[in-house]
Amino acid sequence: MSGAAVRFSAVLALLLWSSAAIAAPDAETAKRCLRAAYMVYPYKRPGVAPMNGDRLHFFQQCMAQGGTRSAEAPKRD
Structure with missing residues (x-):
C-alpha cells in the first residue's frame, strides 16, 4: 500500500469512529428519557x-x- 492509501484509510476510520461516538446518547439523556417515560x-x-x-x-x-x-x-383517540 502506498502512503496516501494508508493515510486515507486512517482518516476514514477516524471519521467513522468519531461519528459513532457523537451519535451515541449519553447517560444523562437516558436518565432524562427514563424519568419522562415514568x-x-x-x-x-x-x-x-x-x-x-x-x-x-x-x-x-x-x-x-x-x-x-x-x-x-x-393524544389518545
Missing part, C-alpha cells in the same frame, strides 16, 4: 392493571431523538 406512564403493580409497551416505546423514541422529545402524553 412521568407519562407511571408504574403499575403487575397483576393489578394490564401492562403494555407504551412506556418502552416512549423511552425508545426519546432516545432516538436525543432527549428532545417532550414529556407530554400522546
